[in-house]
Amino acid sequence: MSREDIQKIKKRLNFDKQAIIHIYRICKLLVTHEPDNEIFSKTVHNLLYAISKILEQEGVFSLLFVKSDIYLNKARIQQNITSFSASEYLIKLFISRNIGGFEFYVLPDSRELLLFFYSLIKYSPAEGVDAIKVFEDLLELSGIRNIRVLPTQAVEQVIPDEVQVLRDYKKKTLVIYQSTIRFLKDALSSKDYISGIDMRNAKRLVNQMVDLSGHNVENFSFWGLSAIKNFDEYTFNHSVNVCVLAIAFGNALGLPKRRLAELGLAALFHDIGKLTIPKKILNKPGQLTSEEWDIMKQHPLFAMKLLFNMHGYSESGLKKVIVALQHHMNYDFSGYPRLILEKKLHLFSRIVAIVDTFDAMTTDRVYQKALKPDDALRRIISLASKKYDPVLVKAFVSSIGLYPPGTLVELSDGSIAVVLKSNPQYENIERPIIKIINSPSERLKSDIINLAETQSLQIRKSLDPEEVGINTPHYLFNE
Amino acid sequence: MYYIKFDMGGEIGTNATKINEVKDIIISFVKLKRAQRIYLPNNEILQKLHIELVHKFKKFFMEDESISLLITPTDVYYAKSLVYSNPDRSESLAFQLYSNGINGITFYKGVEDKELFDLISILNIDMLDEDNIEDDIVTLMWSREFNFIEYSLRDDYFVQNPHANDIFDFIQRDRKDRQEKSGDKDLEFDPEELEPPPVIPHNEIALTDDEIEKIRSEVDYEDESALQIGMLDVLLELLFHERNQEEISNYINIIEKFVVNAFVEGNLRIFNALIMRYSEHKNGVFSSSDVIVSLYDKIISDLSSEPRIDELVDMLNTTYHQGLNDVLLYLLNLKKDIVPLLLRRLPDLKHVSYRRVFCEAIAQNGYDYVDLIGSKLQNAPEVIIKDIIYILGKVKNPKALEYLSKAMRFPSKELRLEAVSSIGRYRDDNSEKYLVEALLDADLDVRTSALRNIVAHGSFKTVNSLINFIGTDDFNRKSFQEKRRFFLALAKLAGPAIVNYFEDLLLNQKYQSVQIENEIKMCVIAALEMIGDHASLDVLKKAKAKIKSALSEQIENAIRNIQK
16 A cells, blocks of 8 residues: 555554553553553553454554654644644654654554563663564563554655645645635625635635645644735735635644535635725724724624625535624624624634734735734734634643744844744743754755754844745745 | 646556556446446445445556556556556546546555545536536545555646746746836845844743634534524625615515525434524524514525425435434424425335324324315325324324224234324323223234223223123123233222222132133132232132132232232
């Protein structure tokens, strides 16, 4: 079976993350409990179920821990907020034991699994000792015949060459991104925009974005698409960016495909109510008068009425309506429209509220200059609990990184770089993968560097791309 | 869906047999697609075609791992060979797929029967019905998440001339403009001037385990009714605050559609939740709003109308997933005067369980409609008459007993049994009278049921009627088992008060024949044993001294059991 086949099957099954979370729970419990404790029975059962599903399809269950990633049957497992701490723990555990991973071809029984993880937790080989040999002996002594430990040096060989994948991926994301902008522009520019919106096509575009957001490619992040800004076509550009950010964020949270599609669609149309606001108010350079502000505050209500007429009564349609209506209702209910029945805002509305603000803050408008992405994040963090769900704000920052993809940064050696992708580990939240675009050191020019692995370099501060005359998306999407 | 340029599939030089096999598969596929439009799912021809297609796929996959087809506007290719062609666009499978943006489709070994059937079902959906079909073919396929069917999409579906580079052009142009503005100055660095960014405290960005669990629970569990109820709350509040007449009409229209939509979509659980919430609000926080109160009544009236009841019946006849409690709660939420409509449509319901739910709803609202309900005992199929008898038993109007006593005369034993049960639900003199009459029924089961119901009533008044029955020719003709049941029922009903009567039967009574005497005395002994008090014991002891026959052993056993 080819690697592609395996990836396809695994994509279908989605048991990979479940397996990781169960292994993590077992290992954590084994620190304080003996393996024969009843406490393990349910988790082990769930783990065996997930493993059996993968074994059933692929005939092998092989987990490899490489740098900051986990590979299941040679395909990298995509992490999200809910599985990340588990992965991080396991990577550290295996690295500390000098073991690359483990594999089996026959479903082990619960005793074998528990004893194997117990050995890992309890035994740390001394330096210079052949860890694989030690563990093999341990497994044999424990009567574990179905699990094989894998050495670290074999691990490096499994990382596939992803250059072509990256190229295809970038191209595809741009095509979909641009198609979505064109679609919105065509649909919303027509006088009769209510009937002009072909919701079927909108769904197709969003579905494709959802599929793209699920790919994990080297040195590029789906988040990066939102770094594309277009001053002249702000309305469409902003809507698509909010859609991209919402899908990327939802994906990081671990939302399933169908719900990601609903979230993306809701995000795409969250501002549709602004079509009814006069342009002179929307694009007014100065502060709005109170009358103008009253009109502006009507846009969620306009959107709600418009969207109800566009398949708004169905379950997925209703999510579009609720997001359009609630995306300016603050977490503490201080936003608009103001309601007396204070109810928890829908998850999608809380997500869109954050990404909407992030994109708006990082885009030049007639009435404001764009903030640098990291400054925008700081602003959002400062408003957590008031305007935004504080847990989601943390999750957002953890997912996008303190220096989001597309941020222009200055490094400690004076180099200028663009952030390509954030590193998921918390301790590396300020140390993303970057592309050097200008450096005092010739050696570093055009290099892609993972700052998590290059401790000698660090980000000193972010830069305003306009001030230094650099268009960051160019570096994100060009080879 | 995948993004790598679609491969035309198959190896170059794939042999003619394989190509013919693929042609054959596509012919079967198209035949099945056509048949699915014409026939009901359980139709034999359709099933045969389905089996045939699955068989052909299986045969092909004995040697190959997949079938990759290239789709053009009129043709389908496998391994660069034409395997399907149809210039008639209205019928062409190729055109249907291509016009929806699909330029390749691959079936993998392991493709499931259901996947094939579902794919064909998707292709048969009337996509012209834009008002009702929210998704296109590709979205439907995407949502279905086929395990062993993949498709590739044309890049140019949305963009006539695919210009991914437009973005690059824009970026380059924009960059140039900016550089011109800024004079394309060289970048200058002075690391000494750099200031480190403000540090964000750890607790402001690091997620705790509890927070991760909180996210996980929201991600894993989606409460659909919470979304709907939340929306209703907002809509009602907006309507409550609105003063503009035009906007009020707008909101009324939206709320009405919104609530009724839950019914139209066939989600009665959600409808019930919504209507319960609405009711809470109209009697609570929004009770001062005449608009909100009258809108509620309007919605209920609409759903209680004949066309809506007809829609409900059609829905229940075509879907199987409605919970019985949901259907009942839905019906009870409607106006009370729907009883005649429900009665009229009762015979049209195909599923017994849904019919019973209708019966419950009719019964709960049917007190004032007892005559109408009773009138339905005539000229209806037996199953419906049985339902009507059931309703009469639960309608709680004593007048129903008149109809039920008539029902006791139906020739069908099943109907008489149902009638006895229904009569048994009433606790008055009339019902007991009818139950005692039922003891004369020609059928043992009906008589036994009547007896059980009499006992269940526990009414002492019935005892005399039962005692009078003993000794009649009708009684004597009953089997021993039935007589025994009768005596045990009497013992249960009357308890110690009947011991004297039993003593008389056991020690003094004259009988027509020895057989009847023995049978009745055996029944009395069993009944006394059941009562089991001192008086019963004394009677049995007297009997032991007096009766020297085959009954002695039974008497001794009874005494022993009581003493234990």
